[in-house]
Structures are given as structure tokens and as C-alpha cells.
Amino acid sequence: MDAQEFRANGQAVIELIAQYLETIEDRPVTADTKPGDVRHQLPAHPPTAPESFESVLADVSNIIIPGLTHWQHPNFFAFFPGNSSYPSILADLLTAGLGVQGMSWLSSPACTEVETLMLDWMQELLGLPESFRSTTASGGGVIQGSASEATLSSILAARWRVTEGQVNKDGDTAKLIAYCTSQSHSSIEKGLRIAGIGTQNIRIIEHDTLFAMVADALEAQILADQAAGLIPFWVCSTHGTTSSGAFDPTSAIGAITQRHKIWLHVDAAMHGIAALAEEHRWVNDGLELADSYCTNPHKWMGVNFDCDLFWTQDRASLLGALSILPEYLRSAAAETGAAIDYRDWQIPLGRRFRSLKLWFAIRCDGTAVFQEIIRRHIQITQELADLVAQDHRFEIMAPHPLNLLCIRLRGASPQDADARTDALIEAANATRSVFFTRTVLEGRSVLRFSIGGRTTHAQHAMSAWGLLRSLA
Amino acid sequence: MDAQEFRANGQAVIELIAQYLETIEDRPVTADTKPGDVRHQLPAHPPTAPESFESVLADVSNIIIPGLTHWQHPNFFAFFPGNSSYPSILADLLTAGLGVQGMSWLSSPACTEVETLMLDWMQELLGLPESFRSTTASGGGVIQGSASEATLSSILAARWRVTEGQVNKDGDTAKLIAYCTSQSHSSIEKGLRIAGIGTQNIRIIEHDTLFAMVADALEAQILADQAAGLIPFWVCSTHGTTSSGAFDPTSAIGAITQRHKIWLHVDAAMHGIAALAEEHRWVNDGLELADSYCTNPHKWMGVNFDCDLFWTQDRASLLGALSILPEYLRSAAAETGAAIDYRDWQIPLGRRFRSLKLWFAIRCDGTAVFQEIIRRHIQITQELADLVAQDHRFEIMAPHPLNLLCIRLRGASPQDADARTDALIEAANATRSVFFTRTVLEGRSVLRFSIGGRTTHAQHAMSAWGLLRSLA
Numbered sequence: 026m027d028a029q030e031f032r033a034n035g036q037a038v039i040e041l042i043a044q045y046l047e048t049i050e051d052r053p054v055t056a057d058t059k060p061g062d063v064r065h066q067l068p069a070h071p072p073t074a075p076e077s078f079e080s081v082l083a084d085v086s087n088i089i090i091p092g093l094t095h096w097q098h099p100n101f102f103a104f105f106p107g108n109s110s111y112p113s114i115l116a117d118l119l120t121a122g123l124g125v126q127g128m129s130w131l132s133s134p135a136c137t138e139v140e141t142l143m144l145d146w147m148q149e150l151l152g153l154p155e156s157f158r159s160t161t162a163s164g165g166g167v168i169q170g171s172a173s174e175a176t177l178s179s180i181l182a183a184r185w186r187v188t189e190g191q192v193n194k195d196g197d198t199a200k201l202i203a204y205c206t207s208q209s210h211s212s213i214e215k216g217l218r219i220a221g222i223g224t225q226n227i228r229i230i231e232h233d234t235l236f237a238m239v240a241d242a243l244e245a246q247i248l249a250d251q252a253a254g255l256i257p258f259w260v261c262s263t264h265g266t267t268s269s270g271a272f273d274p275t276s277a278i279g280a281i282t283q284r285h286k287i288w289l290h291v292d293a294a295m296h297g298i299a300a301l302a303e304e305h306r307w308v309n310d311g312l313e314l315a316d317s318y319c320t321n322p323h324k325w326m327g328v329n330f331d332c333d334l335f336w337t338q339d340r341a342s343l344l345g346a347l348s349i350l351p352e353y354l355r356s357a358a359a360e361t362g363a364a365i366d367y368r369d370w371q372i373p374l375g376r377r378f379r380s381l382k383l384w385f386a387i388r389c390d391g392t393a394v395f396q397e398i399i400r401r402h403i404q405i406t407q408e409l410a411d412l413v414a415q416d417h418r419f420e421i422m423a424p425h426p427l428n429l430l431c432i433r434l435r436g437a438s439p440q441d442a443d444a445r446t447d448a449l450i451e452a453a454n455a456t457r458s459v460f461f462t463r464t465v466l467e468g469r470s471v472l473r474f475s476i477g478g479r480t481t482h483a484q485h486a487m488s489a490w491g492l493l494r495s496l497a
Numbered sequence: 498m499d500a501q502e503f504r505a506n507g508q509a510v511i512e513l514i515a516q517y518l519e520t521i522e523d524r525p526v527t528a529d530t531k532p533g534d535v536r537h538q539l540p541a542h543p544p545t546a547p548e549s550f551e552s553v554l555a556d557v558s559n560i561i562i563p564g565l566t567h568w569q570h571p572n573f574f575a576f577f578p579g580n581s582s583y584p585s586i587l588a589d590l591l592t593a594g595l596g597v598q599g600m601s602w603l604s605s606p607a608c609t610e611v612e613t614l615m616l617d618w619m620q621e622l623l624g625l626p627e628s629f630r631s632t633t634a635s636g637g638g639v640i641q642g643s644a645s646e647a648t649l650s651s652i653l654a655a656r657w658r659v660t661e662g663q664v665n666k667d668g669d670t671a672k673l674i675a676y677c678t679s680q681s682h683s684s685i686e687k688g689l690r691i692a693g694i695g696t697q698n699i700r701i702i703e704h705d706t707l708f709a710m711v712a713d714a715l716e717a718q719i720l721a722d723q724a725a726g727l728i729p730f731w732v733c734s735t736h737g738t739t740s741s742g743a744f745d746p747t748s749a750i751g752a753i754t755q756r757h758k759i760w761l762h763v764d765a766a767m768h769g770i771a772a773l774a775e776e777h778r779w780v781n782d783g784l785e786l787a788d789s790y791c792t793n794p795h796k797w798m799g800v801n802f803d804c805d806l807f808w809t810q811d812r813a814s815l816l817g818a819l820s821i822l823p824e825y826l827r828s829a830a831a832e833t834g835a836a837i838d839y840r841d842w843q844i845p846l847g848r849r850f851r852s853l854k855l856w857f858a859i860r861c862d863g864t865a866v867f868q869e870i871i872r873r874h875i876q877i878t879q880e881l882a883d884l885v886a887q888d889h890r891f892e893i894m895a896p897h898p899l900n901l902l903c904i905r906l907r908g909a910s911p912q913d914a915d916a917r918t919d920a921l922i923e924a925a926n927a928t929r930s931v932f933f934t935r936t937v938l939e940g941r942s943v944l945r946f947s948i949g950g951r952t953t954h955a956q957h958a959m960s961a962w963g964l965l966r967s968l969a
Contacts, residue, residue: 221693
């Protein structure tokens with residue numbers, strides 16, 4: 026393919042995407058497919074000669090798209106819906122076309138500097154603590170691929186700080202203890218395990234009936250561990266759990282972590298973006314006490330995956346944990362401290378020019394668009410909760426201040442209610458007109474009604490609720 | 498931005514990219530910029546109202562592009578040049594537009610199945626061992642973001658296997674010993690440190706005058722460690738080191754790792770793609786003995802970053818190390834073993850539909866295009882080496898069977914030669930008409946002449962060589 030063909034083919038892909046998004050509601054949300062169906066429609070072996078672009082796009086339309094789960098469908102109520110706003114799609118196209126590497130300042134100065142600026146812009150837009158800004162003596166932010174990687178980076182920084190860097194040499198994590206609740210995201214345990222903190226050294230702290238960490242229980246456990254000669258080093262406080270949207274009490278937790286000099290990470294992957302709307306800025310409560318923080322524009326802000334924002338107030342520990350400097354990566358600019366080399370802020374070396382999609386989204390759509398979406402989803406969720414509360418067959422299982430509603434069918438016994446709830450989720454998903462995911466809260470089956478799609482309006486949620494009622 | 502505006506703006510971005518790539522040679526390779534220059538041309542604070550797409554694109558043209566290092570410039574001879582082929586750019590656009598998550602089969606079946614098929618296609622195209630295929634009882638492959646992540650995944654799988662899974666519980670890595678050479682990539686030490694293997698537990702094995710690991714020295718060290726009660730668990734053999742393109746002797750190393758039941762990872766990030774051309778398939782020597790292997794289509798194959806291919810012959814250990822299964826991620830398809838959930842094959846949870854760019858590149862351009870590029874670069878490198886050998890002021894510092902030539906100026910003393918070589922690199926880069934990176938081999942300064950750009954032809958390399966001669 027040459028530049029001329031790229032122009033024509035590019036227009037065809039743009040048109041395909043525009044039509045896909047304009048007509049997505051006409052499709053089922055999920056694919057009618059079983060494992061192997063897609064693969065078996067494609068050649069088992071690679072082609073021996075080039076094929077036309079038309080034939081490739083035809084396969085996209087006829088085989089790939091029907092085999093997808095449509096994360097941008099307005100009736101996608103599973104996980105947290107995916108959002109690819111038009112400006113962010115075009116920015117990702119530009120990222121691919123420019124094809125630069127942002128591993129160091131030298132490897133593409135603008136890639137680094139736009140990223141730093143975007144993190145500072147987002148600090149302002151979200152109303153985060155000033156101490157996260159890159160312009161401060163010890164703070165700063167970076168775009169990570171996902172909250173999983175941000176969490177792991179945070180663990181590694183904490184591990185480095187508590188051992189005064191010794192862990193880089195001896196890898197000794199035997200006495201290090203980490204704290205979270207059973208409601209924390211799976212990436213917490215995964216990240217800890219990767220970092221050599223086995224499950225025996227992970228303390229699952231009690232949560233209250235609202236699924237939020239009990240701060241007193243945290244401190245009691247920390248004291249017990251210290252008394253046993255162990256070293257508490259990392260606490261995760263979640264702002265919006267995946268299962269139920271619960272908020273751990275970061276202000277209370279932060280007072281404890283400060284007292285005991287423990288790294289506090291706040292995982293706001295799900296709900297931190299709510300702070301774009303001033304009236305929901307309570308989601309930031311306690312953040313001034315956090316050593317690190319992450320949230321995902323690739324969820325509620327409509328910036329297409331991957332775009333996780335990770336800030337720390339202690340960049341020296343992050344760099345201590347993650348920097349490596351072979352000769353072929355040295356540069357004068359970085360050694361004087363004038364420039365940021367983002368490879369030292371993340372797990373991998375290589376990195377794409379991801380800040381372009383945040384920059385395009387903020388400039389082209391503007392924050393009012395995001396605020397409207399956030400407010401709309403929260404209002405729908407509250408209206409829906411009112412309706413659920415009026416239907417005696419259902420019960421609401423958790424607080425729902427934002428855009429996640431956890432519901433369940435009642436039954437003759439808890440087991441009966443579980444079975445009926447599981448059957449309801451299965452029956453609803455089997456229609457392929459909606460997609461819900463299941464979770465378990467206090468051992469009981471729950472349907473998560475997650476309202477986060479850019480094109481999801483009240484009628485979509487109400488229609489899905491109608492379906493649930495008719496199937497119940 | 499709505500769908501209609503997206504169509505028009507999309508065409509503008511396609512045109513911008515086409516023009517950028519058509520005229521890239523008219524630009525300097527690197528930016529005339531110092532830290533802060535780009536940022537200071539942009540507003541310090543986010544806009545309060547939406548801006549026109551035209552104004553954003555104007556900033557891209559006037560501020561961003563002049564602030565980039567142009568990785569696709571034909572005179573980019575640093576690192577390994579970046580390549581974004583036209584089909585892969587369009588595939589990445591589609592990835593952004595579809596916006597699906599491939600964390601599990603259920604979360605988008607086609608995303609998973611195309612990826613598995615592409616890994617199997619690539620196994621064929623590269624002539625890799627059959628045991629890496631997904632269709633075997635214990636093997637399979639996955640797309641990772643970078644070789645750094647592949648390396649880390651490999652370390653974690655090895656750590657799990659040698660401890661029979663115990664490391665997930667106790668995190669105890671105290672006795673685990675890893676082996677590489679001083680020529681291994683920086684991501685090896687970084688990955689090991691992340692996994693709790695401190696530098697004290699990393700053995701730097703002697704290399705020979707060709708910068709390849711001395712297999713006998715490896716075995717001697719393994720025996721010494723075993724005698725000391727330690728547990729050798731992971732060896733990295735590099736197929737094309739970053740500094741000099743050296744190949745460790747994987748056949749000999751593999752015989753040792755098999756004998757001692759140690760995980761062997763082969764890092765072919767730099768040069769594994771050479772195997773697309775049959776006459777260079779020697780780069781695969783010994784791979785049948787590897788437990789895991791990675792190489793980068795985002796280098797020599799022109800598929801835009803990020804696209805690292807990672808295979809293992811022991812997927813059970815990989816899954817043992819990396820799988821986590823909370824309720825909200827369960828699916829019937831995966832639990833029956835019929836489907837692959839790629840979240841368990843990688844560090845993060847979320848993942849983009851990255852296989853599209855490999856699929857587009859293979860189908861639209863075809864393997865003959867990649868083979869031509871590989872053969873062209875290797876031929877240029879050999880011609881260049883002949884010319885360097887004829888100039889008594891220079892010396893060649895390492896074997897150069899592929900596309901990397903390491904050269905250095907002679908001098909009155911080694912220190913004088915170092916100073917002259919460093920000055921030469923600086924003077925050449927200061928012209929901004931070329932870009933080289935420096936490395937150190939056996940303590941001596943070396944200029945890396947890395948010929949890997951899709952649009953790099955003989956005249957570009959010869960002109961750069963002329964510049965070096967005139968500056969020498």
C-alpha cells in the first residue's frame with residue numbers, strides 16, 4: 026500500500042467506523058458465537074500473495090464485527106462500558122501515523138511534553154491535590170496503559186521506599202505486608218503477586234455493610250503485623266469498587282498510613298473521572314493523603330483505551346524502583362534533570378504517543394461534554410434505583426451514588442434468590458439485546474447494572490429494566 | 498464532534514499522515530528543541546470551551562511535529578528505527594474505532610480468535626517450532642505491548658514453575674537465581690527486579706569476543722549456585738543484542754537449561770523477524786529448546802508499535818503465574834477450556850484489539866514486502882561494512898550479520914579513540930540530518946549504525962557514511 030492507496034483506503038476505514046458507530050444500536054450487543062467460530066471463517070494459513078484492501082475490509086464487516094461484543098453499544102451495561110469519542114479515535118490514528126517512541130524525552134520531545142502537560146491539565150480539571158503536579162518538587166504524573174500497571178508501579182515504588190532501595194539488590198519482600206479489602210480489584214492481588222508479595226502477605230481488611238474498608242480494622246491489623254515483626258508497606262483504598270462502586274474512607278485510611286509511614290495508593294479506575302463535575306468532587310475526598318493515585322479517562326471520559334492516568338507525590342521512589350540506565354539510553358537532557366524520561370515511570374520501555382487522544386478529546390469536545398455524560402448517567406441510575414425500589418421482587422444491594430446499580434431478585438431462601446438472579450442475568454444476556462455482568466456481594470449473586478456508555482440515554486436503561494422485569 | 502464531522506476531520510488526519518510520510522525526508526531527523534520548548538508553546542491551562550478541529554491540527558503541524566524525533570525518517574539510524582506501514586496504521590485506526598476490550602474471550606470473541614490465529618500464522622511465517630502453536634497441548638502465543646512485558650511474563654512463569662506455584666502464596670524468591678550477560682537488554686534486569694529477583698541474584702555470565710554468552714561459563718555458574726543451595730530458575734538468551742546485534746548460542750544454552758530444568762527465555766526483540774527471509778532463518782537456531790520466546794513485528798516488520806509476539810511451550814506455568822478470577826470476570830466459555838482469556842497471559846487486565854494491525858499488514862502488503870526490506874537492509878549493512886573496513890581511521894567493533902554495524906574511530910590511545918568517537922556522534926547528530934545512538938562495548942565508546950527504516954535505501958546509508966567520513 027502506498028500513500029495514494031492509503032488516502033483512499035483511509036477514507037474507507039473512516040467511513041466504516043462512522044457507519045459502525047451510527048448504526049451500532051441496530052446490532053445485538055453480543056455475538057452469537059461459540060469458541061472457534063470466528064477463527065474457522067478465516068484461512069488457517071497466511072496468504073502467499075497480497076490481497077486487496079477491499080477484501081480485508083469485507084472480512085472486517087462480515088466476520089470480525091459480527092464476532093465482537095460491542096462495548097460502545099448503548100445497551101452495554103456490563104463491566105464499565107467502553108467509550109471511543111470521535112476526537113480520541115482520530116488522535117489514535119495520528120499516534121499510529123507519527124509512529125514515535127516516547128520512552129525518553131530525547132526519543133521524541135513533544136511526546137513527553139504534551140503528556141506532562143495533559144497530566145497537569147487533568148489535575149486541574151479533576152480538582153486533584155496540587156502536590157500531584159509535575160511542576161512541584163516531588164510530584165508528577167504519567168499515562169499508563171491500564172490501572173493494573175499503575176497499581177503495580179505504585180507497589181514497586183512503595184517496596185523501594187520502605188526498603189530504602191535495598192529491594193533492588195536483594196529482592197527481599199519476606200516481611201512486607203499489603204492491605205486491601207475483598208472488594209479491591211483483582212489487579213491488586215495480581216500486582217502484589219508479581220512484585221513478590223504472596224497472598225500470605227496480603228491482608229484482606231474487613232469491610233462494612235456498604236462494602237467500604239473499616240479503617241479501625243486496618244489500623245488494628247497494622248499494629249498486629251508490626252508487633253509480629255512484619256513491615257506494613259502498602260495500602261490500597263478504592264474509589265469506586267468494580268463489584269459495587271463502594272468508596273473506601275480515604276481520609277481515615279490516610280491518617281493511619283501517615284501515622285505508620287505506609288504508602289497509600291488510591292485506585293479510582295472506575296469512578297475518579299466523576300470529579301469532572303464539581304458537584305461530584307467528593308470522590309476526591311482524602312486524596313491529599315495519597316502517595317499515588319490513578320483513574321481512567323478510557324472509562325467515563327470517552328478517551329479510547331488505553332489511557333490510565335497515574336500520579337504520585339513521591340516520584341523519587343517511583344524512579345528508584347523503575348529506572349535502569351544502559352549506555353544506549355543515556356541522554357544529556359535527562360541527566361541534568363531538565364527532562365522527564367517516562368520509561369522510568371512505567372513497567373515497559375517502549376511507549377506510544379498516548380497523550381494525543383486526551384489532548385484532542387479535551388480540546389475538541391471540551392469538558393462540558395464529559396460533564397453532561399457523567400450527570401446524565403448518574404441521573405439515570407438514580408431514576409432506575411427508584412423504579413427498582415418500587416418493584417418488590419427486586420432488592421438493591423449496595424449504595425449507588427454514581428452510575429452503578431447492584432440489584433438482585435428476592436427468593437424463598439438466599440440460595441433460591443441466587444439461582445433466580447443468575448437465571449435472570451442469563452436470560453437477559455441470551456436475548457443479546459443487553460449485556461450485564463454478574464458479581465457476588467457477601468456471597469450472594471448480584472446483577473451489575475453499569476450505566477456508562479457515551480450514547481446510553483434514559484430510554485436504553487428503562488428498556489433494559491423493562492426486559493428484566495418481564496423476565497423476572 | 499459528531500459522525501459527520503468525524504468523516505471530514507478523519508479525511509484531514511489521513512491527509513496529514515500521508516503528507517507527513519511522503520515528505521518526511523525534507524525534515525531534519527531530530528528536533529531543534531530543548532526541554533520545555535514544546536510545552537511553553539501550548540496553553541498552561543485547559544480550554545474552557547471547545548476549539549475547532551482545524552486549530553488542533555494546526556498545532557499538530559506547527560508545534561507537535563517540529564518537536565518530534567522522526568522515527569520513520571530514512572536517516573534515522575538510532576535504536577531500532579520505527580516503522581508504521583500504511584495497512585497497520587489503518588488497522589490501528591479501526592482498533593480505536595471499534596473500541597473493544599480483549600481481556601477475555603467473552604469480552605470480544607473475534608478479538609481473541611484473530612489474535613490466536615495471527616500467532617499461529619507468524620509461527621509459520623517465521624519457521625518457529627511447532628510446539629509454540631496454540632493448537633498444541635501445552636503451547637501458545639499472545640501479543641504483548643513490548644518485549645519488556647514479554648520478558649517479565651516469562652520470568653513470572655518460570656518463578657511459578659520452579660516453586661510449583663508456591664511463590665503465589667509466600668512470594669519467596671530468596672534462592673532463585675537468573676542468568677544473562679552484560680549485553681542483555683535493560684528490560685531483563687528491570688523485569689527481574691520487578692519480580693523480586695534483586696541484582697544480587699542476577700548472574701552476569703561471561704561473553705566471548707563476539708559478545709555472545711559463553712555456555713560453559715553459564716553451566717559452571719549454575720553448578721556453583723546449586724552447590725551453594727541456590728535455585729537456578731531462568732536464563733535469557735538474546736537473539737540480537739541491542740548494543741551490538743550479538744547472538745547467544747541458544748542450542749548450547751538450551752542443552753544446559755534442559756539438563757538442569759531451568760526456564761529458557763529467548764529474547765529476539767531486535768532480530769527475530771529476520772526469519773521471514775528463509776536464508777536468515779539461522780536466527781531461530783536452538784529455539785526448540787526455549788520455554789518462551791519473543792520478537793517484535795513493531796521493529797523490522799513495519800507493524801506500528803505496540804506489537805510484541807510472545808510464545809511459550811508451557812502455557813500452564815504462564816497461566817499459573819498470571820491468572821486471577823474474581824466473579825465479575827468469570828465466563829462459562831473459559832471455564833470449559835474451550836476459549837482463551839488473554840488477560841491471564843499478560844501483566845495488565847485490559848487489552849486492545851492489536852492483532853488487527855498484524856492481520857492487515859500480512860494480508861495487504863504480504864510477506865514479500867517484508868522480505869525485500871529485510872534483505873535490502875542486510876545488503877546495505879554489508880556494503881557499508883566493506884567501505885568502513887577500507888577507511889583506516891575507523892574500526893568495526895562487532896560481527897554484523899544483519900542490519901546493525903558498530904563502528905568506532907581509532908585514536909592515539911583507547912581514551913583518545915573514545916573521545917573522538919563521542920565527538921563524532923555528537924557532531925553528526927548536531928547536523929540533525931542523521932540520528933545515531935552511542936553504546937559502550939568492552940568499556941569503549943561505539944557508534945551504532947542501525948539500518949532498519951522501511952524507507953531507508955542504500956543512498957541514505959551511504960550519504961550518512963559520507964557525513965561521518967567528512968566529520969571524522
